[in-house]
Amino acid sequence: MSDLAPVVAAPRAxxxxxxxxxxxxxxxCVALLGALSIAVGARAVGWPDLLAGLTGGTETIGQAAVALRIPRTLMACAAGAALALSGAIMQGITRxxxxxxxxxxxxxxxxLAVVIGIAWFGLASPASFVWLAILGAGITAGFVYAVGSLGRGGATPLKxxxxxxxxxVAFSSLTLAVVLPRADIAGGVRSWQVGGVGGMTPDRIHLVLPVLLAGFALAMLSAxxxxxxALGDEVAAGLGERVAAARAMAALxxxxxxxxTTAVCGPIGFVGLVxxxxxxxxxGVDHRWVLPASALGGAALLTASDILGRLVARPAELEVGIVTALIGAPVFIAIVRRHRVRAL
Structure with a gap:
């Protein structure tokens, strides 16, 4: 065979x-980070304790540490997925x-809704916190969209x-105004406001899991x-899409x-942006791929941030909300500097 024979290119995927x-x-990547999250912390855990802890053993300190880290890791994955998926949907709705x-x-x-419920109405049930947080999130979303729609041009990305x-900023200040006179709740609320997954228990995960699963299902159905x-409201309507119903379903x-997620973990920022x-x-921009990828990427980012927070301040730890802010703030600045405030 001649050396000049044509080379057949391998087919592209x-x-x-x-x-x-x-x-x-x-x-x-999520599975690997989950395993690392269970093994890493203030106390290093060897393989024997790790395997025994995963099967429910609590006879040694290492096994007890593993038992405590499992709910924390599961919540970090679920919360990260929820926040990233929420951000992807909001970016899609508003372009x-x-x-x-x-x-x-x-x-x-x-x-703010949760804090008002605790301070003014004496609510103490974790289930009530979840529904209060969803109500507060819904009211805030409607308020921001209404304010951003005022004036010429409607709800532009910059507005x-x-x-x-x-x-x-206003709601954060109001939250402080509600909490400061109440010394009995101030310590717990301030710690929760930072945002974190420490101290998570299976009961808290079971409480929020049905809501998260329903949100995940609605999100995937909205892809x-x-x-x-993304084609624009007029084009979408012309193609037979009920624009208002589609936007309402995705927003819900x-x-x-x-x-x-906020009800259980506190307000954690920037995961849904990055x-x-x-x-x-x-x-690419196809939401049928972007949404599941965002869920997995968010789980990976929040779990990695939680691991990093435990390592940099060992034997103490940084709450995950601080770590995600340190990661997300430069990304936010980069997006603004590149003038990407136009519609997607």
Whole structure:
């Protein structure tokens, strides 16, 4: 055979196969970080204690540490997935790359509702906190959208971001005003406001899990409709999509996800901003791929942030809300500097 014979190029993987491979890679990353989260902390855990702790053993300190870290790790994965998915949906609904439950003030609105329920109405049931947080998140989302829609041009990305930032600061100040006169609740509320997954218990996970699963299901059912909304309201309506119903369904999913997560973990910011951008760079703009990738990426980011918070201040720890703020703030600045406040 001649050395000049043509070389047959290997067939390229299809876009769907490449995207599926990316999802599998993200899932493996979440599994690896989950295992690392269970093994790493103030006390290093060896393999014997790790395996015994996973099967329910609590005879040694190491096994007890593993038993305590399992709910924490599960909640970090669930909360990260919920926040990233919520952010991706909000960006899709508003066509605003700066949309995020924290930046739009929705997390702080949920937190304010919970604090008012505790301080003024004496609520103490964790179940009531979840529904209060969802109600507060919904009211805040409607308020920010209404304020951002005022004036010429309607709800532009920049106006929504400004309205959300102002609302976030105002609600954070109101939360402090409610808490400061109440010394009996101030310590616990301030710790919760930082945002974290420490001290998580199976009971708290079981409480919030049905709401999160319902939010995940609604989000995935909204994927095709979000693709239609990305074409613009007039085009989507012309193609037979009920724009108002599609936006309401997706918004309900986002509100349920971020509200329930805030009720259990406190307001954690920037996860919903960073992860959807990364997923669009990897997978494109099709929400049928972006949404599940965002859920996996959010789980990975929050779990990694929790691990990092335990390592940098060992034997103490930094709450995960502080770590995600340190990671997300530079990304937010980079997005603004690149003038990506236009519609997606």
């Amino acid at each position: 299809s876009p769907a196969a490449a995207r599926l491979a990316a999802l599998i890679g993200l899932a493996l 605003n790359p700066l949309a995020d439950p924290g930046i739009l003030g929705i997390n702080n609105g949920a937190a 929504l971001a400004l309205a959300g930032a102002a609302t976030s 095709r409709r979000l693709n239609m909304l 999913a986002a509100i349920m996800l971020c509200g329930a 992860i959807p951008h990364v997923c669009r760079l990897l997978l």
